[in-house]
Amino acid sequence: MSTLTHTTSKHWPRRARRRGDSREPRLGRRATQFMVMFAFYVLVPIWWLLVASSKRQSDITTTNGLWFTQPFELITNTGHVFTYDSGSFVRRLGNSMVYARGGAALGTLFTNIAGYALGKYVSQDGRRPSTSSWPASLSRRLPWVCRRSFSSAR
Numbered sequence: 001m002s003t004l005t006h007t008t009s010k011h012w013p014r015r016a017r018r019r020g021d022s023r024e025p026r027l028g029r030r031a032t033q034f035m036v037m038f039a040f041y042v043l044v045p046i047w048w049l050l051v052a053s054s055k056r057q058s059d060i061t062t063t064n065g066l067w068f069t070q071p072f073e074l075i076t077n078t079g080h081v082f083t084y085d086s087g088s089f090v091r092r093l094g095n096s097m098v099y100a101r102g103g104a105a106l107g108t109l110f111t112n113i114a115g116y117a118l119g120k121y122v123s124q125d126g127r128r129p130s131t132s133s134w135p136a137s138l139s140r141r142l143p144w145v146c147r148r149s150f151s152s153a154r
């Protein structure tokens with residue numbers, strides 16, 4: 001069985017601060033403030049989009065922009081979007097999905113090809129560069145490669 005321990009302090013025990021360690025709580029507070037502002041920056045437009053899609057067109061400019069009005073028109077507005085111009089939205093949505101999937105597939109293919117080439121790359125001194133140093137390793141060799149390729153083209 002376990003027993004509960006009772007602390008005499010009303011706060012949880014904190015790590016003892018050393019002298020000159022006063023910057024740590026401020027840094028955490030600033031990071032939290034930054035994250036809250038960033039969340040506000042990202043989430044408010046999404047909230048506005050949800051609220052605006054539930055209003056009639058005339059209500060968008062005459063009512064509060066960040067809260068719902070009566071009547072709730074989300075289902076009706078969604079139906080209008082899908083039936084507008086004989087369903088052109090559905091066709092455009094399908095085209096966007098084809099382009100996105102095709103771009104992702106091509107990006108994956110080229111990334112795999114480049115990763116295979118970098119995995120097989122051996123420098124002139126016989127060492128394989130680590131993953132963090134391969135751009136620097138390749139950039140050191142670039143002038144030599146360019147000089148060689150331009151001199152052989154003549």
